[in-house]
Amino acid sequence: MQTFYLPTQVITGLGCFAQLGKAAVRYGQRALLVCDKRLAQQTDVVQRASALLSAEEVTLTVYDDVAREPELPIVAEGIRRANDADAQVVIGIGGGSAMDTAKAIAGLCLLPGSLLEYHEGRKLEGPGIPLITVPTTAGTGAEVTKNAVLINPETRVKRSIRDDRWFARVALVDAEMTLSMPPAVTASTGSDALCQAIESYTSIGAGPLSDALAMRAMSLIGGSLQTAYERGDDLGAREAMSMGSLMAGMAMAMARVGGVHGMAHPLGSHYAIPHGVICGLLLPYTMGYSLPAATAKYADVARLLGVDTAGLTMEQAAGRAVEAVRNLVTCIGVPMHLRAFGVTEDALGPIIDESLTQSSLHHNPRKLGAEDVRAILLAAL
Ligand SMILES: [Fe+2]
Known part of the structure; x- marks a missing residue:
């Protein structure tokens, strides 16, 4: 059985960011925009958002403290800002971290209790306020997923809060927003999209609907990632990457991912390695381990990535x-070895233990036990 549930209105196409004001005013006159300092200070995106919103008489409060990883205190402060501004809609603009921070602020700002309680598993008792997502990377797919991956900076525990009510109401996927991404960010976020497409296709949760999205995502990403990395101003490649990332996100929201993501979360919380880099690095090792359990599907992956398999x-x-x-x-x-980031064999114990608690790991096509995770991580050292 597989359920397709995507209540998000997804708007795509070059220049669709111009719809932001009209999308926001449906939900009220007061908006909180969540982004990072780079977007606020080094681009004109916030000014453009402000103009689009004021044309619809929506007042805007900007919260630009998003960090590289969505840590709990940053989300907690965002919830305070949303309540101080009496926000009726939250707009998350940026990469996965900005969109997940915005998602958690929107989802939790009306609920009682502390953010920490929800991060530790407290059930969500009600809905939040509407959320609009605008990705500027391609990407995490966070614009169309219902979970926010948050980190407790004290314990370094990285965990998702996941709820059907956390899907964005509107996602504006405009490849023009990704043009300013530097090559390193194109590489890491693109590797994440590639990994999400492959892992959702080979996940034990995969089905015909998610397969259709994952297959198209693989061919789009396979055909455009290198060009987007080498020639960032190639609008065709950027558009293909945005669509590929979006489709991979949709596939992942249905089918879940696999072993790479199960190991990437603990590695990312213990080491300052971008999520997408960990995914790109671990992907071939994990695929190599998983081949016997989903051989036909991996043969499709080769074909979809452009390999002549005749x-x-x-x-x-x-x-x-x-x-x-x-x-x-x-x-x-993308480096091919974890030691490039200071990971040592002695440090693998807690990474393995935490990997085994991740639900993604248990969606891998070939079952992964502690010794299997160790073997993959040792090969990737
Ligand atoms: Fe990912």
Whole structure:
């Protein structure tokens, strides 16, 4: 059984950011915009948002303290700002961190109790306020997912709060918003999108609907990631990446992901490695381990990434998928070894323990126990 539930109005196309004011005014006259300092200070996005909102007589409060990782105190402060401003709608503009921070602010600002309680598993008793997402990367797919991955900076525990009421009401997916992404961010966020497309396709939660999205996502990402990295002003490549990332996010929201994401969360909370870099790095190793459990699907992955599989056996074609992924992520500068980030064998114990508690890990096509996770991490060291 698979449920397709995506209550988000998804608006795509170059220039669709111009719809922000009209989208926001449906929900009220007071908006909180959540973003990071780079977006607020080094781009004109906030000024453009402000003009679009004031044209619809929506007043705007800007909260630009989003950090590289969505840490609990930043979300808690955002909830205070939303309540001080009596916000009726939250707008998250940026990468996954900004959108997840916005998602948690919108989802929790009306609820009793502390953010920490919800992060530790307290049930959500009610809805929040409407959320609009605008990705500026391609990407995490966070514009169309119902979970926010948040970190407790004291314990370094990274965990999702997930609820059907946390889907954005509107997602504005405008590839023009991604043009200013530097190559390193294009590489890391693009690797995340690639990984999410492949892992949702091979997940044990996959089904025909999520497969349709994941397959198109793989061909779009496979055909455009390297170009977007090398020539950031190539609008065609940027648009393909935005659509690929969006579709991978939709597929992931239905099918969930796999072992790479299960290991990426603990690694990302213990080491300052961008999420997408960890995903790109671990992906070929984890695919190599998983091949026997989903050989036909990995053979499809090879074909969708542009490998000529004519004349190959299914096993050979599946093996080529691992090669194709390794080549692609290497071409865009993703390191192939965890030691490049200071990870050592001695430090793997807690990473393995925490990986085993991640639900993503248990959606991997080939079952992963502690020794399997260790073997993959040792190979990736
Ligand atoms: Fe991811």
